Amino acid sequence: MIAEILAIGDELTSGQRLDTNTQWLSQQLETLGIEVLFHTTVGDDLEANIQVFKTALSRANLVIATGGLGPTDDDLTRQALANATSTRLKLDADSLEHIQRRFSMRGREMPPKNQIQAMFPEGSRVIFNPNGTAPGIDLDYSVGMHHSRFIALPGVPAEMKEMWTATVAPSLAGQGTAKKVIRHHVVKCFGVGESHMEALLPDLIKRGREPRVGITVHQATISLRITATGTEAAQCEAAIADTVKQIHAAVGDLVFGEGEEELQDVIVRDLLAQGKKVATVESSTSGLLAFWLGAVDDQRKAFVGGHIQPPSELTTRESVEKAAAAIRQQTGADYGLALGTFCEADSSDDYFVALASADGVESKASGLAGHPEIWGPRMAKQGLDLLRKKLIAKA
Amino acid sequence: MIAEILAIGDELTSGQRLDTNTQWLSQQLETLGIEVLFHTTVGDDLEANIQVFKTALSRANLVIATGGLGPTDDDLTRQALANATSTRLKLDADSLEHIQRRFSMRGREMPPKNQIQAMFPEGSRVIFNPNGTAPGIDLDYSVGMHHSRFIALPGVPAEMKEMWTATVAPSLAGQGTAKKVIRHHVVKCFGVGESHMEALLPDLIKRGREPRVGITVHQATISLRITATGTEAAQCEAAIADTVKQIHAAVGDLVFGEGEEELQDVIVRDLLAQGKKVATVESSTSGLLAFWLGAVDDQRKAFVGGHIQPPSELTTRESVEKAAAAIRQQTGADYGLALGTFCEADSSDDYFVALASADGVESKASGLAGHPEIWGPRMAKQGLDLLRKKLIAKA
The missing domain is CATH 3.40.980.10 (MoaB/Mog-like domain)
Structure with a gap:
């Protein structure tokens, strides 16, 4: 056919x-x-x-x-x-x-x-x-x-x-008649750059390897695309499962999901499983974090809402930590996640993300890098990743 | 050729x-x-x-x-x-x-x-x-x-x-293959469906017309694509200008912009020109409106911030109108724009958008239609369109 x-x-x-x-x-x-x-x-x-x-x-x-x-x-x-x-x-x-x-x-x-x-x-x-x-x-x-x-x-x-x-x-x-079976599987990772990821997986990325593993990056999310070719689906799937195991062994919790999954999918799933809720505050990302969470959790059983602050209000580590604690208290959510304002001045710490929970407030500093178009998505993902690691620790 | x-x-x-x-x-x-x-x-x-x-x-x-x-x-x-x-x-x-x-x-x-x-x-x-x-x-x-x-x-x-x-x-x-010159121009409209728009422009959409006018729709935004073919650029551009004039005469302020412009581009430009500011409240759209406005106005000179409310809080016309008035007062913005919660129940009015200004509060009801993926974008655009028409009246 x-x-x-x-x-x-x-x-x-x-x-x-x-x-x-x-x-x-x-x-x-x-x-x-x-x-x-x-x-x-x-x-x-x-x-x-x-x-x-x-x-x-x-x-x-x-x-x-x-x-x-x-x-x-x-x-x-x-x-x-x-x-x-x-x-x-x-x-x-x-x-x-x-x-x-x-x-x-x-x-x-x-x-x-x-x-x-x-x-x-x-x-x-x-x-x-x-x-x-x-x-x-x-x-x-x-x-x-x-x-x-x-x-x-x-x-x-x-x-x-x-x-x-x-x-x-x-x-x-x-009705398919192709003699060759091809199966794809994608492993999603976040937290390091592309070349760092490649260095962690030296034998897997080699050309000519079967199954083939390719790296692509989209807005700081790394996709490891595994392609197995064979005469039977079961054979391809077994080869893929083995490669997935090797990836997990090599990069640990840098892996957050598979296929079309994004960080927000995994987080909403984990929040629902643990019966917890999150509220957000954003500045430079202007609603992007809320939009991502709301699109996954459209019944808002885990994402209760958030605020978008004017820029320049959340430029220091202290102000971002305070905002995370405040939104948590104000909404009664279990977690308060805050993303700060980009500072384009000459500074080594260019922005902050903070997570407030029953354990207190933790925060992370990060520098701006890459095309300005991806600054917002990357900051939102860094915030989500902070929450993801917390949820893993609590699971 | x-x-x-x-x-x-x-x-x-x-x-x-x-x-x-x-x-x-x-x-x-x-x-x-x-x-x-x-x-x-x-x-x-x-x-x-x-x-x-x-x-x-x-x-x-x-x-x-x-x-x-x-x-x-x-x-x-x-x-x-x-x-x-x-x-x-x-x-x-x-x-x-x-x-x-x-x-x-x-x-x-x-x-x-x-x-x-x-x-x-x-x-x-x-x-x-x-x-x-x-x-x-x-x-x-x-x-x-x-x-x-x-x-x-x-x-x-x-x-x-x-x-x-x-x-x-x-x-x-x-080789002189370029005897024919082609020029495109896109007129952007919002506020009616595709076939309604066509009914407003019966002579323009006709097949065989020169310049040709085509209609495409993306997330409820209508693009009228004018294609002029001739022997000289100036001739094409004059024909396009004439067609643009006819479109404006036929559909009036359904036209909001041209080319790559979106509603939020036009609104931020108008707000800046009039020295006004807007704040937003959203429910089902969960940050989409804020993200659009913040992406255009990244210095936030016109968009001062907003709230994302849990769903079910903004299901009635009254609650959405109140939210618009409240965010305006709370932030000191000139305009408060509120988007409600989708109600999938059997109702003819499925959601509300409201705009608060010095003149009071106005609101609009609308039904859900099309693929669920576009409900959010269309609701955000209906809110933006309410503000756009207000800004035109004030200009």
């Missing part, structure tokens, strides 16, 4: 926007054992879309398209698919009702334009979109002996991913 | 690496006035490459490929191009000497494998690569009346970009 991924839109062909849907879909197909051989991106031009759809249907068995399902005139996927497969567009009553309901929920009437989002090539299946007005399309198509399946999804990444996971991926399970 | 960009490599089709070369080349071609209609990515498979090259040569006049020029067995661009154009590969003595010199500079002998990097389809021109062993290929090709030019560059971004700038871009300008 050969797959092709299509991305549709002038904003992509003109270079105005970077397409990340295609990469994500490629990764998803790979985990299903389905080989992707082509990606095609095409602008908002009907003839060009028809041509690209025909080519894809003739050379691939599975075509996944994103974009062009909106209600406006430059959304051409429905029409192009009907033309490319010589089918007619037909109204789907259930989809129309779903779209109308989405508008009426917000107290509005559906604009007539949106009716087109309920039109489907005859014989196609509707892919339900719980979060938007654009349903997806799933159409089987054959020319002679060549069979293919065309799946059209919206270009909005959140909608596309949810529809993929809920509907498309389950329908593809078991 | 229609251009197509090709990217070659299994690491791209498998999703292991994100292709950024194609976006960069699209932007470069656009500044030369060359329209890109297709992007194609293909894995390391000879037959698939030949097929993709043939398709591109038949539907585009200019094909720019990156990748597949290395010395290893999975580098297939040279061979695929020779096959697709029915030409033979011939050794280029100058290129061979350059490659050998690069090895001897580092005290090494050229491995026999690298000789293939000096092989070129007969009739092609060599594109000099000052920083690597892979020269580029520049080949003219005609089938019947359709003429095209195929340019192959290495996939290493730094090498590719230097060769583009030094050799390829000047040759495209010199």
